[in-house]
Amino acid sequence: MGIQFKKYSLVLATLASFIITGSMVQAQTLAEQKVKNEIQKQLGDRAKVTGVKSTPIKDLYEIAIGGDIVYADASGRYLIQGELIDLKSGTNLTEQRSNEINRIKWSDLPLNDAIKIVRGNGARQMAVFADPNCGFCKRLEKSFQDLNNVTIYNFLVPMLSADSLTKSQQIWCASDRAKVWTDWMVGGVAPSGKTDCANPLDRNAALAKKLGVTGTPAMFFVDGSRVAGAVPLAQIEKKLK
Structure with missing residues (x-):
């Protein structure tokens, strides 16, 4: 009888835990939706809120607007721009979440539309969106x-x-695109020649827009993560590993 009572009590406790957890998740979801609706109302057509998520800080919500991360209070009245850092762990929570929501699928990149440069055995891979000027x-x-x-x-x-x-156009139309690209970007030797060959520039522009690339340089790695700007080589090496 005692064993059966203990089993019954355990079942009730587990059920109660599920109910409480479910209620908490539902309440959190409703709160996030409320903040999302209010922020979107405030922004109007200027920008689209693509996601809202609770943060470790009470009544502070993460707001995803396109590929950007900002924060808002529970009322949805105030927006906060900046990085949220966990000083105990040293984790940049903003950067972490930004990488998550902006991650791409490497296999979806149309690599034939890019100038391919191989160094050494070429084992490590990365993609760069760049403007020649x-x-x-x-x-x-x-x-x-x-x-x-x-x-x-x-x-x-x-x-x-x-x-x-x-x-x-001149770089793409060259017989040795990789050499002409490097000669210009590194050596300052301006490209010349024809500009009327078939090229992927319109497709590249559409791809950049789709991926949220608004400036150059922008780098993408095999794991789907991205890095913007001319960052130190050590940071790139770390990503390639």
Whole structure:
């Protein structure tokens, strides 16, 4: 009788736990939806809220607007821009979540639309969206000269000027695209030649828009993560590993 009572009590306790947990999850979901509705109401057509998630801080909510992360209070009245860092663990929660929501599927990249450069055995892979007139892209390309055993796929996305488009066309139309690209980005030797060959520039622009690339350089890695800007080579090496 005692054993049966204990089993019955355990079942009741487990059931109660499920009910309480379910109620808490439902309440959290409702709170998140409420914040999302209010933020979207405030923003109107200026931007679309793609997600709302609770944070470890009470009444502070993570707001995903496109590929960006911001924060809001429970009323949905105040937006906070900045990074949320867990000082105990040293984790940058904003960066962590940004990487999660902006992750891509490497196999979906149309690599034939990129200029392929192989160094060493080419075992490690990365993709770069770059404008030929982008100063930070040139700085990044120069640092790439110290990378080994890597394959880099350069997607030309002329964003800066009409000359960017012309140079992108000339580079793509060259018989040795990789050499002409490197000669210009690293050596300053301007491309020349025809501009009227078939090219993937429109497709690259559409892909950049789809992936939320709004500036160059933007790098993508095999694990689907991304890094924006001309970051130190050590950070790139870490991602390649």
